[in-house]
Amino acid sequence: MTPTLAAAWKDLDDLARTERGLSLRELFANDTARFSRFSCRVGGLLFDYSKQRISEASLAHLLRLAEAAEVSDWRERLFAGEAINTSEDRAALHFALRRRGVEPLFVRGVDVMPEIRATQTRLREFSDAVRSGRWRGYSGEPIRAIVNLGIGGSDLGPRMLTTALRAIGHPTLAVHYVANVDSADLAPLLETLDPRTTLFIVASKTFTTLETLTNAVTAREWLIANAGDSSDGPERTAQALARQFVAVTARSDTAISFGIAPDMIFPFSDWVGGRFSLWSSIGLPLVLAIGMDAFEQLLAGAAAMDKHFRTAPARENLPLLMALVGVWNSSVLGASAYAVVPYSQSLALLPDYLQQLEMESNGKSIGRDGQPLQRPAAPAIFGGAGTNAQHAWFQLLHQGGRLLPVDFVAIVESDYPLPGHHERLLASCFAQSEALAFGEPEADPAYRRCPGNQPSSTFVLPRLDPYHLGALLAAYEHKTFVQGVLWGINSFDQWGVELGKHLAQRLLPAIESNTPLATRCDTSTAGLIAHCRAVRERHL
Numbered sequence: 001m002t003p004t005l006a007a008a009w010k011d012l013d014d015l016a017r018t019e020r021g022l023s024l025r026e027l028f029a030n031d032t033a034r035f036s037r038f039s040c041r042v043g044g045l046l047f048d049y050s051k052q053r054i055s056e057a058s059l060a061h062l063l064r065l066a067e068a069a070e071v072s073d074w075r076e077r078l079f080a081g082e083a084i085n086t087s088e089d090r091a092a093l094h095f096a097l098r099r100r101g102v103e104p105l106f107v108r109g110v111d112v113m114p115e116i117r118a119t120q121t122r123l124r125e126f127s128d129a130v131r132s133g134r135w136r137g138y139s140g141e142p143i144r145a146i147v148n149l150g151i152g153g154s155d156l157g158p159r160m161l162t163t164a165l166r167a168i169g170h171p172t173l174a175v176h177y178v179a180n181v182d183s184a185d186l187a188p189l190l191e192t193l194d195p196r197t198t199l200f201i202v203a204s205k206t207f208t209t210l211e212t213l214t215n216a217v218t219a220r221e222w223l224i225a226n227a228g229d230s231s232d233g234p235e236r237t238a239q240a241l242a243r244q245f246v247a248v249t250a251r252s253d254t255a256i257s258f259g260i261a262p263d264m265i266f267p268f269s270d271w272v273g274g275r276f277s278l279w280s281s282i283g284l285p286l287v288l289a290i291g292m293d294a295f296e297q298l299l300a301g302a303a304a305m306d307k308h309f310r311t312a313p314a315r316e317n318l319p320l321l322m323a324l325v326g327v328w329n330s331s332v333l334g335a336s337a338y339a340v341v342p343y344s345q346s347l348a349l350l351p352d353y354l355q356q357l358e359m360e361s362n363g364k365s366i367g368r369d370g371q372p373l374q375r376p377a378a379p380a381i382f383g384g385a386g387t388n389a390q391h392a393w394f395q396l397l398h399q400g401g402r403l404l405p406v407d408f409v410a411i412v413e414s415d416y417p418l419p420g421h422h423e424r425l426l427a428s429c430f431a432q433s434e435a436l437a438f439g440e441p442e443a444d445p446a447y448r449r450c451p452g453n454q455p456s457s458t459f460v461l462p463r464l465d466p467y468h469l470g471a472l473l474a475a476y477e478h479k480t481f482v483q484g485v486l487w488g489i490n491s492f493d494q495w496g497v498e499l500g501k502h503l504a505q506r507l508l509p510a511i512e513s514n515t516p517l518a519t520r521c522d523t524s525t526a527g528l529i530a531h532c533r534a535v536r537e538r539h540l
């Protein structure tokens, strides 16, 4: 850490000692313009952070921290396509996938834009053919169900947005997502599907992921068994695999070895991180659900946020402000978690998506320089749709005595305007942020007391449409990137997830075939395996 950055962190800590006691009541009482001062708008998206425990002084210090951490230099390095993912020697170019216009973008001397455009053209052609019913399965019938087999970044983004945008989804094409290796995910779905009209997408950047490949093998066998079950079986099986099995991957060679036809592979490059891959061909199931025009609106909304992030002054820069508020809460005030609560049933999966984005990116305690971080970085994220969350775990936010900031998301116009519903939804959302901020500290008896001062931000989208969702998600991506810079983290790798994968492969033979463990392991793990064997062999 440079001396300037260390000094900026120390200044923040010093300020926090005096500001820790600041109450939101006082902050609002002393500043009638607080809402306009501590909110910003980008292309129809409102970000209100006035209910955060931020003063002009703390914001000024946070902005100095951003300067000391050289956020604007890092941002330029990101957008210039430098290999800022140093542990994997890769650029992080997800923003290139949503770029408009004809400007080239060179990575290691090669313009990446023609390949992006070519894949987008193929996505349009293929999705048009499937959505219009022109694309036929082995029996000659049109496709009626899509099953995306993928996990993590190859699942969460398209799944979340397919749910969020179901109001504009294809009226008859059902889009399903299977992620878990638990057969309880795939098996019940297969029972409902017609093999003649089902298209599988194997979505895996690496094409090595245990869950996805296990599901893909089972799906392939299911398709072959059903298609082959007639006198012209071999021909129909070949047709089924050629027309109903698609791969989305950065490893076309491995997908071909798996048996996917080369013209059924939608590639993307290894400079797209898994959790940032929604904008690439990983978006295929979403494109099939909402159509390419709507997907391009999503890209356009994200591109508008990219432009804003790159060009807006710091004090008005929405993703930068999101990042600074988050760092203030987690690294200065000490919040170890925060909640994401969309007041939108359609956005119920947003917390899951953001969990991967932020916790896989910044859930680290070793800096880029190989040194342990001086302070805790990414907080844990939890959440769920309002109003349901209010009736489940909001009690802890109101009276639990822990600092647990909240990100609320509200949508002004509903896609499903049943009389009287949406007004109650919005009223509940704004009432919760009000109650958390101001509480009822004098209530009597004491058990009714709500201390308040629980910080929150509120995002307001005019509608749940692709454009505004694209802008919101891109804002969270850039927030995550900025926080990584402030903490000195490489946000684009995820080495922590490798150990568990490796150990699972080591334990698998002992669980599969009751063979002794190849290597010694701890008594708890050995005991758990022995217990499962005993239960299976009916000894317990």
Ligand code: F6P
Pocket (backbone or CB within 6 Å): 151, 152, 153, 154, 203, 204, 205, 206, 207, 208, 209, 212, 274, 275, 360, 494, 497
């Ligand atoms: O295990 C973590 C992870 O590598 C994520 O980063 C990624 O999104 C997910 O697994 C799926 O990986 P793949 O797309 O290569 O199957």
